[in-house]
Amino acid sequence: MSFEEADLGTHVVLAPEGKFNLVAAPPLKARIDDLVAAGRSRLVVDLGAVDFIDSSGLGALIGGLKSARQQGGDLRIAGAGDQVRAVLKLTNLDRILAPYDTVEEAVHDW
């Protein structure tokens, strides 16, 4: 799975597509780690084109969130569909990965 990336100055938006699963999660997590290492620790993962997430996808988001926060930034998610929201709730991860409706809302204070 490929993902789109957009550098918007104050933050970087990563947009995976399709199934965010054990195939797709490692490359996205690796890219997040590279960005954070390069000092880009304000990240948005736009899930608008993701129709399914599994525990590997969740793990990549949590790992990315931890890396970003360790560097003083944050990782926020936007555009999550029904399945992603249901899984976030089921795993209690919606507490630390609050889903924003849009990328614009996610970056409102950056």
Added chain:
Amino acid sequence: MTGDAARGDDAYVLEGFAVPEQLDAVHTLLAQAAAEHPELDPMDVMLFETAIIEIANNVVEYGRPEGEVRWKFTIRVREDEIEAELDDTGQTFTPERGRTMPGEDAEGGRGLAIAEAVLDRIEFKRLDDTNHWRMVRRLGQVRPD
């Protein structure tokens, strides 16, 4: 490395290798079952899909010898439940059951916990040289909050 899907009288069956590329075929199999059973609540289908993919992931990730494990998925839709049976030829192992959901910081370990949260029944047996999973979700329940 392709899988073969077939529609029996009352069952949707997929056979192939338990490899990452075959996970899409599992999604497709359930989508086919759901399309032919419009009475199913989309929420039931979505949660069931989430659960069976976690079990499938488990076989793909930990089944040995890697890349050589074969599996057979059978999905049945009944009036009051949806069931998936998964037989795989991987090595014997003992799944860790009754897991609580890992804490917020954990990057892994949620797969079986998610499946157990969504399914009403999850059974695992080793029969001869085959691991046998049976996963059931009752239909028409109160939705998870």
